[in-house]
Structure formats: structure tokens, C-alpha cells
């Protein structure tokens with residue numbers, strides 16, 4: 261019996277390890293993103309061995325470009341909603357507006373008239389992503405995505421957060437739960453970092469974090485906040501006034517672990 265159990269484990273482990281999404285699914289999702297954001301270009305870097313995605317403003321025409329590495333698309337840890345959210349995060353750098361990054365020293369590329377970068381900070385890209393994802397779900401995606409184990413701790417936690425915040429109507433609840441699970445997938449794409457869907461980073465920053473990543477839990481807090489924001493999605497957020505894209509309800513506002521509205 262013991263031997264049988266060991267054999268079963270050996271047989272099943274590879275199946276778990278080679279989860280991830282098919283090439284066709286990745287292609288379909290990129291096509292969907294292109295339909296939602298026709299002004300952006302989507303490039304797959306076939307050669308980059310790293311699991312990375314980036315957002316750039318390219319050339320004289322200031323073309324908005326999202327680049328996804330083949331290694332990212334092939335990652336066995338990637339879920340379909342995780343890829344959607346990853347793309348939405350990169351779109352957030354391009355469409356999320358203020359707060360924007362600072363320009364590195366001797367930067368040869370394009371910059372905004374105010375001397376700052378044309379792209380949004382990491383915290384802001386995170387904040388934009390669930391709004392973009394909600395729009396994506398509403399326009400393109402069918403309900404009840406079957407890629408989730410409803411008995412998993414993460415699913416149960418996400419479900420609890422969403423129902424506690426009044427997401428009880430089927431479609432809204434489905435989108436809310438999937439957005440939180442996508443957030444967890446996005447933040448643990450390269451390793452099992454400690455990220456709690458219901459957790460809270462208690463730090464209060466004296467100034468908005470502009471040029472660095474907030475902590476992973478803080479990023480989860482940001483992704484959860486915007487997931488819980490009931491406001492409709494607007495594609496282009498204000499370039500200068502970050503307050504204009506803040507959620508109208510407190511539960512959905514940028515968390516203090518990276519954002520400080522008083523300091524500019």
C-alpha cells in the first residue's frame with residue numbers, strides 16, 4: 261500500500277508542476293488585449309529566458325508597447341487570469357497616469373513635459389490592473405472560469421473577501437474572486453512568496469513610493485483595494501492628478517503602504 265501511494269505521488273506531481281496555459285490560450289488572450297487596447301502594441305520576446313513583462317513608450321511616435329517573454333507565457337505557474345492581470349499591470353504603466361516614475365539619470369528616451377517619465381509607477385500600475393481586468397472580464401470572458409479549485413485556501417479567502425464586501429451577485433462575485441486569485445498568481449509567479457489575500461501591510465509611508473516596488477503584501481493590498489472598488493473602468497487615467505483616478509469609496513482607495521496623498 262505504501263509503495264502504491266509513493267508511486268501515485270510520483271505520477272501526480274508532474275501533472276501539478278506542468279500546469280500553466282497553452283500557447284493557443286496565450287495567443288487568444290493577447291488578441292483579446294489588443295482588441296481592448298488597440299492603440300498598444302503587444303510583443304512576445306521569444307529569446308528572453310527570464311519570466312518578465314515590460315511596458316515601454318517606443319520611438320518618435322511614442323508607441324505604447326507591452327512586451328511579454330516567452331518564458332513568462334510558458335511558465336508552469338501561470339494561470340489564464342494571472343496572464344490577464346499581468347498584461348493589465350503593464351497596460352497600467354502606459355494608461356495609469358499619475359503618480360508617474362521619475363526619469364533615471366542620463367535617460368536618453370522620451371519624457372513628459374514636466375520632466376517625469378511617461379509611464380506610471382509600479383504601485384499605480386498595480387492599482388490600474390484590477391480595473392482593467394474587470395473591464396476585460398465584462399467584455400470578453402465567460403463566467404465561472406474552471407481553472408480554480410474552489411476548495412483551495414486561496415479560493416476560500418478570496419470568496420470571503422468578496423462576499424464580505426457585498427459582491428453577492430453571481431457575475432460580480434465571480435469577477436471579484438478571480439481578480440483576487442489572479443493577483444495572488446501574479447505576485448507569486450516566480451516563487452511562493454508570502455502573500456495573503458486577506459492580509460494587510462501595516463506600513464504607512466511618509467511619501468509615495470515612486471521608483472521602487474512596494475512590498476508584495478502591499479501590492480496585494482493595492483490589487484485587492486481596486487478589485488473592491490465599484491467604479492466603472494476608464495481606460496486613460498489622469499496624467500498629473502492622481503486623485504482623479506482614486507476610487508470614490510474608501511475601501512477601494514490606494515493603500516498607505518505605498519501611497520501618500522499629502523506628499524507630492
Ligand SMILES: [Zn+2]
Nearest residue numbers: 349353382385
Ligand atoms: Zn511593473
